Amino acid sequence: MSGKAKAPAPLRIALIGARGRMGQAIAAAAKETGATIVAALDVGDDLAAGIALGDAVIDFSAHSATADVIRLAVAAKKPLVIGTTGHPAAEKAKLAKLAAKVPCVWAGNFSVGVNLLFALTRRAAAVLGSDYDVEVVEMHHRFKKDAPSGTAARLLEIILEERKLTAAALRHGRSGLTGERTSTEVGIHALRGGDVVGDHTVLFAALGERLELTHKASDRAIFARGALRAARWAVGQKPGLYDMQDVLGLK
Ligand code: NAD
DSSP states (O other), rough: OOOOOOOOOOOOEEEEETSSHHHHHHHHHHHHHHHHEEEETTSSOOHHHHHHSSSSSEEEEEEGGGGHHHHHHHHTTOOOOOOOOOOOHHHHHHHHHTTTTEEEEEESSSOOHHHHHHHHHHHHHHHHGSSSSEEEEEOOOTTTTTTSHHHHHHHHHHHHHHHTOOOOGESOOOSSOOOOOOTEEEEEEEEEEOOOOEEEEEEEEHHHHHHHHEEEEOOOOHHHHHHHHHHHHTTSSEEEEEOHHHHTTOO
């Protein structure tokens, strides 16, 4: 015996949506992190055969594919990471139930920094209380078709939960004779322009001081690295539905 510690075997990934922007980013990030894409799957490929080859499945394809991906991963008992977005809420709830039969990490944003921003926002909202006015500002590239972003929507959910407010408190921009700001409103402002990958700022403003929490994404590699980290974490977890807050130990 040499006495040398054996290097861990590379994580084998079955990647769905492999020809897309995120699929390519994940393949590039896998090279950095010692994971191997054993099946690069896209439209028309035999998903079941590819999934059988992996230690885990990562899906960044289209929301219309998610039901099949979950069914096949559950049948093959493979841990699953879902990054695909755009599911109607009722469909997502139904699919999430099925996905929980294997260890499944499902997140609308796999950036480690954004997930820490979620946790910091919750903490700041709890500590600062209603003396501090909260406003969220997001900026994205000129091609983005929806507003506010999914990440901004999650930040707002967290703030509303901590402040015990409902969606009626949200103010999407302001114009005209709005009157003085009340302590029970939460502002949300969406800026669009250029090639901005995704900026989010949460402002807490009181009389005499202001705290700003800002995250700026400049490369989709951050989502790819987060998804690979989630896949590594999911292998060996009990079946269930998890998110990036679980992966990062932020709960
Ligand atoms: P894209 O359009 O560039 O790529 C999607 C790929 O999936 C394409 O190659 C397409 O052919 C393939 N595909 C579609 N249906 C399929 C099916 N039934 N079977 C197999 N392959 C299929 O899109 P993208 O920018 O790579 O984004 C993919 C998804 O990931 C989107 O839903 C996007 O919103 C989401 N996304 C999530 C995060 C996150 O952090 N969770 C980050 C970025 C993008």
